[in-house]
Structure formats: structure tokens, C-alpha cells
Amino acid sequence: MSLKLGIPSKGRLQDKTIDWFAQHGITVQRTGSDREYAGQVLGVDNVELVLLSAGEIPKELAAGRIHLGVTGTDLVREKMPRWSDIVAEVELLGFGHADLVIAVPDCWVDVTTVDDLDAAAAQFRADHGFRLRIATKYHGLVRRYLSGEGVADYQLVDSQGATEGTVKNLTAEAIADITSTGDTLRANGLRILSDGLILKSQATMFASKAAEWDAAALSAWGGFAKNCGWAEKPF
Amino acid sequence: MKNDRRARIKEVADRLSAGFVSAGALPVETDSLLPADVLLDLYGEDIRARAYVTHDPLQGEQMLRPDFTVPIVQRHMSEGAEPARYTYNGNVWRKQSGGRPAEFTQVGYELFDRTDPAGADAEVFAMFSGMLAGYPLKVTTGDMGILLAAVDGLKTTDRRRAALRRHVWRPVRFVRLLERYGGMTPPPETRTALLAQVAERGAETVLEQAGTPQGLRSEQEVLARIAVLQQDCAAAPVSAEEVQMLEQVLALKDTSSAALETLRDMAASFPALKAPADAMEDRLKAMAARRVDVDTLPFEVSFGRTSMEYYDGFVFGFTAPDRTDLPVVASGGRYDALTRVLGQGRSIAAVGGVIRPEALVAVQEGAL
Numbered sequence: 001m002s003l004k005l006g007i008p009s010k011g012r013l014q015d016k017t018i019d020w021f022a023q024h025g026i027t028v029q030r031t032g033s034d035r036e037y038a039g040q041v042l043g044v045d046n047v048e049l050v051l052l053s054a055g056e057i058p059k060e061l062a063a064g065r066i067h068l069g070v071t072g073t074d075l076v077r078e079k080m081p082r083w084s085d086i087v088a089e090v091e092l093l094g095f096g097h098a099d100l101v102i103a104v105p106d107c108w109v110d111v112t113t114v115d116d117l118d119a120a121a122a123q124f125r126a127d128h129g130f131r132l133r134i135a136t137k138y139h140g141l142v143r144r145y146l147s148g149e150g151v152a153d154y155q156l157v158d159s160q161g162a163t164e165g166t167v168k169n170l171t172a173e174a175i176a177d178i179t180s181t182g183d184t185l186r187a188n189g190l191r192i193l194s195d196g197l198i199l200k201s202q203a204t205m206f207a208s209k210a211a212e213w214d215a216a217a218l219s220a221w222g223g224f225a226k227n228c229g230w231a232e233k234p235f
Numbered sequence: 236m237k238n239d240r241r242a243r244i245k246e247v248a249d250r251l252s253a254g255f256v257s258a259g260a261l262p263v264e265t266d267s268l269l270p271a272d273v274l275l276d277l278y279g280e281d282i283r284a285r286a287y288v289t290h291d292p293l294q295g296e297q298m299l300r301p302d303f304t305v306p307i308v309q310r311h312m313s314e315g316a317e318p319a320r321y322t323y324n325g326n327v328w329r330k331q332s333g334g335r336p337a338e339f340t341q342v343g344y345e346l347f348d349r350t351d352p353a354g355a356d357a358e359v360f361a362m363f364s365g366m367l368a369g370y371p372l373k374v375t376t377g378d379m380g381i382l383l384a385a386v387d388g389l390k391t392t393d394r395r396r397a398a399l400r401r402h403v404w405r406p407v408r409f410v411r412l413l414e415r416y417g418g419m420t421p422p423p424e425t426r427t428a429l430l431a432q433v434a435e436r437g438a439e440t441v442l443e444q445a446g447t448p449q450g451l452r453s454e455q456e457v458l459a460r461i462a463v464l465q466q467d468c469a470a471a472p473v474s475a476e477e478v479q480m481l482e483q484v485l486a487l488k489d490t491s492s493a494a495l496e497t498l499r500d501m502a503a504s505f506p507a508l509k510a511p512a513d514a515m516e517d518r519l520k521a522m523a524a525r526r527v528d529v530d531t532l533p534f535e536v537s538f539g540r541t542s543m544e545y546y547d548g549f550v551f552g553f554t555a556p557d558r559t560d561l562p563v564v565a566s567g568g569r570y571d572a573l574t575r576v577l578g579q580g581r582s583i584a585a586v587g588g589v590i591r592p593e594a595l596v597a598v599q600e601g602a603l
Binding site for chain 2: 081168
């Protein structure tokens with residue numbers, strides 16, 4: 001069997017991943033037409049390239065269907081409870097930086113910390129009769145963070161996109177979302193809480209502990225390891 | 236093998252259930268699929284992390300029964316006469332992080348009686364203690380009412396007392412609040428800066444300059460909280476003696492009768508502790524009358540603070556020592572506050588507990 005390497009199927013994350021490999025003397029290239037999800041790896045033997053949606057990569061790693069995969073730390077931590085039992089962080093790749101943050105409307109001048117958010121949530125629930133809504137797609141990460149901080153009287157509402165618009169649309173009072181520059185938040189009249197950083201994420205090479213690491217896969221790992229300066233064994 | 240084990244679990248569950256019935260409890264059944272909104276409103280987001288929530292296009296969000304307490308309280312409040320004793324024996328579902336089965340059995344007993352709280356606490360504890368006698372278990376008791384009374388007795392603003400009370404079940408934030416109120420940590424810089432701006436320009440101007448209003452939380456609500464922050468900033472710190480008293484209360488851990496002595500001593504300086512000490516004395520007497528040895532029974536004020544969020548009075552737990560793989564084997568306590576929330580103002584005095592037959596069977600197997 002060969003080593004299966006999963007990389008994002010399109011976009012900036014794919015381009016940066018290909019660049020990163022190129023810097024380490026490994027050529028990762030698409031084959032066929034632009035639209036066809038196929039590719040190959042030159043410079044390391046016994047590698048099969050798998051192009052996947054970045055959001056699918058954690059699942060494929062967990063199932064052991066790929067040996068290595070490039071995805072954001074945010075997605076792995078959100079989608080895999082006890083992630084460190086399932087995957088090993090091989091290397092932080094230094095791109096795809098994004099912070100998962102809690103943001104509130106600019107006009108909430110009284111709320112600048114998580115402590116304020118908790119107090120505002122208590123007051124909001126008393127005034128409105130329901131828990132203060134925080135829109136997010138990172139339910140697990142946000143819940144764990146707020147629970148650890150001892151915040152009460154809030155609820156998470158699901159938002160799979162355009163989360164910054166939920167406050168204006170009156171479907172949430174605050175949001176927890178990924179941001180790289182904060183521009184979209186600012187443009188939507190939202191401000192990050194001073195201690196509202198839940199996670200600093202970046203593109204990361206993960207190795208699956210569930211995949212079958214047979215001789216061929218290990219020898220391919222050795223090829224990567226030599227070029228990229230990784231350890232002798234994947235974990 | 237698996238079938239054998241199931242049969243053994245069922246046998247234990249049925250025996251426990253029969254014990255509760257013979258003690259006068261009415262066996263009740265509840266739905267397995269419950270409307271999620273009540274449970275979510277009651278327990279908050281934490282329950283979403285633990286319970287299975289599913290969506291029905293017509294009924295909205297539904298939850299697989301995470302415990303029996305809520306449906307039984309609801310049933311009792313709509314149709315029950317008091318005093319009432321109920322027992323149940325069935326499955327609950329909870330997501331488990333440690334690889335334990337998500338579906339497991341609970342056999343429980345709930346007592347609704349407002350005439351004699353000490354007697355009711357003692358009755359429930361003695362019953363559990365009797366049923367679990369013979370198993371190698373460690374018992375701990377506590378009383379959330381002591382900490383709540385200590386908070387209520389603080390010489391500070393109503394708001395500070397309410398904020399501490401609200402976070403009694405969240406130790407991290409409780410300590411942070413107490414340190415702030417006691418003047419041990421300064422308020423956040425951003426808050427000091429805001430209050431300085433407000434003093435200089437007025438709250439309304441500060442708000443106007445902050446950007447276009449948006450969202451459901453109104454400008455009035457923001458102004459109201461600024462006023463609260465101003466009052467809080469002007470309030471005197473909670474005294475060092477009172478902070479120390481709270482810390483002593485939180486750390487109190489002894490045998491029940493010795494803990495009561497300590498509490499009595501503390502009540503001499505802090506009269507707010509007299510009422511919970513009286514209540515504890517009544518309970519210990521009632522327990523002793525039921526042949527519970529209160530001179531050896533372990534007691535911890537902080538017991539149940541994090542794991543049993545809806546209990547607000549007497550609490551107890553039975554665990555298997557050296558079996559960190561097992562959940563709490565049995566636990567229970569008084570939850571008057573929960574009935575107040577569910578009854579929307581109406582409340583009942585409620586105490587109850589639950590046994591996990593799976594854990595009991597595992598303890599037995601380990602002891603063989």
C-alpha cells in the first residue's frame with residue numbers, strides 16, 4: 001500500500017500547501033484538467049495524493065483513510081473530541097493563520113471582556129426571557145471555552161456562514177468566528193473581546209494514528225521526513 | 236457474555252426498583268424523547284454537550300432523556316398531590332468522553348414533601364445508604380445551602396450577592412468575582428477606562444460615539460449596565476474577614492458532626508450561618524434516628540459544587556474507590572431551586588437520588 005496524503009482540493013490553502021512542499025523539494029501537482037480532482041507527488045515514492053475539502057480532512061484522518069493530511073488546527077479540535085488520541089501534529093505549516101474569537105457589537109461599550117459578556121448575558125436573559133445567543137459554527141470549541149471560563153446564561157445558535165451578519169439580522173446577540181485580519185468583523189460593527197481569543201489556528205500537517213502504517217507507508221514517510229526534517233516515525 | 240451482563244444489570248435494577256416500591260414509592264414511566272427547549276433553558280449549553288439532541292421538522296428540537304428528574308417534576312407539578320414518592324427504572328442517554336456506553340440505566344427515587352425537609356433528606360439518604368450497604372463504596376455528603384447562605388449574608392450590594400449566588404456552581408468565576416469584590420484584584424483596565432470616559436463625557440455621549448446601534452440588546456440595556464458598573468465601582472470592598480469566612484466555609488471538610496461544630500463556631504461571628512447550621516443539626520438528628528452514623532459520615536461543603544448543578548441543599552454521592560473508570564455509582568440531593576424554575580414561580584420541596592445499576596454491577600465484578 002502507498003501513503004495517502006490528503007490536501008485541500010482548491011483555493012489558497014491548496015496553493016500554499018503546494019508551495020510549502022515545493023520549498024522542501026517535493027513537487028505536488030494537479031493532473032488532468034483544472035476541474036478534475038486528481039494529482040501526484042514527485043520526489044517521494046509510494047505516495048498517493050488525495051484532494052479533499054479542507055473540512056473533510058479531519059474525518060478522513062480519524063477514519064484512517066489517509067495517513068497524512070493538511071488542515072486547520074481549528075477544524076481538528078472542533079471535529080475530534082480527544083483529537084490527540086487520533087492524530088499527531090507533525091508540523092505547523094506557517095500559513096492559513098486564523099483566530100477563533102468572540103466578538104460583540106461596537107455599541108456594547110460596557111462589554112470588553114468575557115467577564116462582561118457573562119454579566120451582560122445574565123441581564124439579557126432577565127430582560128428578554130431567553131439566553132443571550134452567540135452565533136457560531138464552532139460549537140464544541142466555543143462551548144468548552146465558555147464553560148471553562150464559567151460563563152452562564154448564553155446559548156449557541158448555529159451559523160454556517162455570514163456569521164458576522166447575524167447580529168444585524170437579530171438572530172444572535174454576539175458571534176464566535178474565525179478571523180484573520182478582523183476586517184469583516186469591523187465592517188459589520190463588531191469588536192473582539194480583549195480576552196475573547198479561543199484558539200489560534202493555522203494550517204497544520206497531521207498524521208493519522210488510525211491509518212495502517214505498513215512498510216510502504218513508512219518508507220514514504222521516511223522520504224517526507226528526510227526532505228522536511230520530520231522525526232523518524234510519524235508519532 | 237454481553238447478554239449475561241445485561242441480564243445481571245436488569246436484575247440489579249429491578250431489585251432496587253422493588254426496594255423503592257416497597258418503601259412506598261409510586262413507579263412512574265416517562266417519555267424517552269423530550270422537548271429540548273425546557274431542558275436547554277434549564278441546564279444551558281452544558282446539557283447540549285452531554286445530551287443527544289435531534290431535530291423534528293414539526294416538533295422542533297427533541298432530546299433523548301438525559302435524566303428522569305425533569306419529566307418527573309413536571310408530571311408531579313401538573314397532577315401530583317403531596318407528599319409524594321416516585322420511583323423510576325429506565326434508560327437515559329448521555330454522550331461520554333471516556334469511552335463509557337452512552338446508554339445506561341438509572342433507578343431513582345424522588346420525594347416531594349414541604350413539611351419536613353430534614354426528615355425528607357434523611358429518609359432519602361438512609362434509603363440509598365441501606366440499599367447500597369454491602370458494596371465497597373465511599374460515601375460523601377455536602378450541603379449547597381451553607382455556601383448559598385454564606386453568600387446571602389455578605390455585607391455588600393444586592394448585585395454582588397446575586398452575582399456570587401449565580402456562580403456558586405462555577406468555582407472558577409466565583410473565585411474571580413470574590414477576588415474582585417474583595418479588592419484583591421483590580422477591575423479590568425477596560426472597565427476603568429470606560430468609567431473614566433463616562434465621568435468625563437456622560438454615558439450617552441460615549442455610547443453615541445461607539446458606533447451605530449445594532450442587535451437586540453438595546454441602548455437602554457447598555458446604559459443600565461453602565462449605571463450598575465458605576466455603582467459597583469463606588470461600593471466598598473467585601474471585608475477581609477468575610478472573604479476569609481467564605482474561604483473557610485468552602486474548605487470545610489470533616490465528619491458530619493464535627494463539621495456541624497465548626498459551623499456553629501463560625502456562626503458566632505457570622506450570623507448568616509446560623510440558619511444552615513440549624514438545618515444541618517435537624518438533618519443530622521433525623522439521620523441519626525434512621526441509624527445513620529453521623530459521627531463518621533464524611534461531609535464537605537464544596538461537595539457537588541461542579542457536578543450537580545441543580546442541587547441547592549443537602550447532597551450525597553457514593554463512589555467506588557480506586558475505580559476511576561467508573562462514574563459515580565449513586566448520587567442525589569435537594570433541588571428546590573429546579574422546581575422553582577420549572578414551576579415558573581411555583582415551587583415544591585424536592586429531594587431525590589439515582590443509582591446506576593451498570594456501575595454497581597461493575598463494582599461487584601471488580602470485588603469478586
